[in-house]
Amino acid sequence: MFEGKCLIVEGRSDKLQIEPILNDDVKILCTNGTIGVHQLEELLDPYEGCELYTFFDADTTGNKLRALMDRHYPEAEHLRTMPTYKEVETTPRKVLAAILLRAHFSIHNEYIL
Numbered sequence: 001m002f003e004g005k006c007l008i009v010e011g012r013s014d015k016l017q018i019e020p021i022l023n024d025d026v027k028i029l030c031t032n033g034t035i036g037v038h039q040l041e042e043l044l045d046p047y048e049g050c051e052l053y054t055f056f057d058a059d060t061t062g063n064k065l066r067a068l069m070d071r072h073y074p075e076a077e078h079l080r081t082m083p084t085y086k087e088v089e090t091t092p093r094k095v096l097a098a099i100l101l102r103a104h105f106s107i108h109n110e111y112i113l
Contacts, residue, residue, distance in 0.1 A: 005105065006050035008043075008076075010057060010065065013089040018055065021097045023106040034061050037072060044073065052076035053103060057087045079103055 005026045009015050015028045027050065029043055044052070054069055056062035058081055069076045079099050085091040097111035 003049045004051070006044070006047045006052050007079075008052065008054045008056075008069070009088060010061065011089070014055065014057075014087075017089045017091070017093065018096060018100070021093055021100060021107050021111050023108045026105065031065060034064055035068075037068070040068060040072060053079055055079040055081070055088055055099075057081065058083045059086060077103060 005024060007018065007026050007028045008031060009018065009028060010031055010033060012030055012032075015030055019028060027047060029047070031040070031043065035043070052069075052073055052075060054066060054076055056065045056078075066078050069078070081088050081091045081099070082095070085095070088096070094111055094113050097107045098113055101107055101112070
């Protein structure tokens with residue numbers, strides 16, 4: 001079982017945008033869009049001991065995923081991109097780094113504003 005931090009994002013593009021920023025051993029999981037309770041449980045069961053974080057888009061799908069997480073994993077902390085950028089994948093990496101840093105993730109120095 002993986003222990004540490006798990007960051008849940010919507011898709012592969014989000015993961016690829018965030019991955020180079022992190023200087024932590026963080027497991028990044030993709031929901032691949034809106035998923036149901038059963039699929040969410042299957043995705044997260046192997047990471048039961050992890051600190052859960054979500055980083056979803058600032059849109060309807062992201063809101064649905066945050067609500068689903070709130071109902072079934074209320075301990076998860078939600079990270080949010082600014083509505084200006086709407087999507088995690090289109091948010092500049094330095095902005096993402098600032099958000100991750102505020103959530104106590106270790107990031108590579110070149111992304112610190």
